[in-house]
Amino acid sequence: MEELVIRDVAADEVAAAAGLVGTVFAKYVAPGYTDEGIKNFLSFVEPAAVARRLAERSFMLVAVLGSELAGVVEVRDNSHITLLFVREEFHRRGIARRLVEKAVGRSMFACCYLTRVTVHSAPYAVPAYERMGFCRLGPEKEKGGIRYTPMARALF
Numbered sequence: 001m002e003e004l005v006i007r008d009v010a011a012d013e014v015a016a017a018a019g020l021v022g023t024v025f026a027k028y029v030a031p032g033y034t035d036e037g038i039k040n041f042l043s044f045v046e047p048a049a050v051a052r053r054l055a056e057r058s059f060m061l062v063a064v065l066g067s068e069l070a071g072v073v074e075v076r077d078n079s080h081i082t083l084l085f086v087r088e089e090f091h092r093r094g095i096a097r098r099l100v101e102k103a104v105g106r107s108m109f110a111c112c113y114l115t116r117v118t119v120h121s122a123p124y125a126v127p128a129y130e131r132m133g134f135c136r137l138g139p140e141k142e143k144g145g146i147r148y149t150p151m152a153r154a155l156f
Helices: 011-028 035-044 047-056 095-110 123-131
Strands: 004-008 058-065 068-076 080-086 116-121 141-143 146-154
Touching (some): 004 095, 011 035, 011 080, 047 058, 047 068, 058 080, 068 095, 095 116, 123 146
Parallel strands (some): 080 116
Antiparallel strands (some): 004 058, 068 080, 141 146
């Protein structure tokens, strides 16, 4: 079995990472969104938009298995997960958990005062985030056609 490697996304991988997100989104998340929500989300994950965020206040890690891009996590301000997606054929192998753990470790190293990490989870992902120690902060919300549940994970 090939080893899973988690590392920073390379500049020439941003489009592939965005494509992975879009593909997984289309199958698992988009069916519960309005047309407006789908349009807004796809705009958020356009490669140019991702590259802008990475140049400013975000970082992205990729999970690579062999030569295949298996998953991605993006974190803003070292405290908020903005994207966490794993390709369908790699679901339920612990890849999302490993991406989150690596991202949280990096965030804690960068911000020693960090006490929690937050996420606005898509409805489909709420159970996965709960298994990773995140708790709901309130009921599901909707903004711009995007449905999400605010969640947080205490770090101490």
